[in-house]
Amino acid sequence: MADNKSSVLTVSIVTPDGEVYSNDQVTMAVIETMMGDLGILANHVPVIASLRIGETRFKFNGNDMDTVAVNGGFAEFSNNTLTIVADSAERKGDIDVSRATHARERAEQKIKDAQSKNDTDALKRAQVALQRAVNRINVAQH
Structure with missing residues (x-):
């Protein structure tokens, strides 16, 4: 019979503020890369x-899942260990939806202001802030 450890992943998400997520019983991870979504199972090739x-979604035996809002960074997988180094990240249960909604509203206003001033740098920053706020809201509501 196969060892259960050979069919699970160890996952860690770290940010500049410290570790956000850690679990050694993940059966599947789905990460959003610049090239599209990537599903990772045990014994996946290094990436x-x-x-x-x-x-970022993590599945366990059965239908249990964890979801984390990840805001950029990179992922490294080898030897059944997935390490995500993110600019920032929040677990689903830690997201303050009211705060994220206010952040979305601020970002939308900054986009309007930047567009009216033709400030491309401010526009890009505001668009990233909007993406982050929307991501946090979506993760919290799923």
């Missing part, structure tokens, strides 16, 4: 990928 702003 390094840049991450876009999006949700």
Whole structure:
């Protein structure tokens, strides 16, 4: 009979503020890379990928799942260990939807202001802030 450890992944998400997520019983991970979604099962080939702003999902035996809002960074997978180094990340249960909604509204206003001033740098920053806020809201509501 196969060892259960050979069919699971160890996952860790770290940010500049410290570890956000850690679990050694993940059966499947889905990460949002710059090239599209990537599903990772045990014994997947080693990979390094840049991450876009999006949700990262972890599945366990049965239908249990964890979701984390990841805001950029990179992922490295080898030897059944997935390490995500993110600019910022929040677990689904830690997201303050009210705060994220206010952040979305601020970003939308900054986009309007930047467009009216033709400020491309401010526009790009505001668009990223909007993506992050929307990602946090989406993760919290799923």
